[in-house]
Amino acid sequence: DAKTTQPNSMESNEEEPVHLPCNHSTISGTDYIHWYRQLPSQGPEYVIHGLTSNVNNRMASLAIAEDRKSSTLILHRATLRDAAVYYCILRRNSGNTPLVFGKGTRLSVIA
């Protein structure tokens, strides 16, 4: 699986936007970009995914660079409940393949 690179940790103030970056320079044409997050003492949960176009859902937005070598997860207004580890994962578009997790970015939200 293609590798992703994320900062180890980031910090944000409550109610401000957060931009979580992810680099994936070896992405292939059939790789989707997935984001999951893991809240303390819970299993990972799906956030969003995309291929080429930017995507929005109730949780977040995903901005994908034109060359697809990087992407950014955007939380529009961080809350204390958004404090978690955020994982950027490339998933091959070839059936229901598993997720391969890296180390992710630990997001801290300050009140």
Next chain:
Amino acid sequence: DAGVIQSPRHEVTEMGQEVTLRCKPISGHNSLFWYRQTMMRGLELLIYFNNNVPIDDSGMPEDRFSAKMPNASFSTLKIQPSEPRDSAVYFCASSLQQGYNSPLHFGNGTRLTVT
């Protein structure tokens, strides 16, 4: 829907004992995944099933680990004999194999401590 249900939430056992972890996937989901999480190694895939059939078990660390899925609504992960290095949080996840890129839904995990 109750989500993916794992039991027990916590398990403490002595080295050498058999441990069985259980998972009930979301009804209608036909793919099931077992992961293990430790501080040192992060989240690792152990094995996954499609339609109750094991597809890839290359992540199972040793022969002491085995997993079964006798039907669409139940899976077990067994460790026999257990060792202290097996201490970790074990997660089960399920998804609907409908097209591609169906999200995985994770349970809250079983925290295993082997003394």
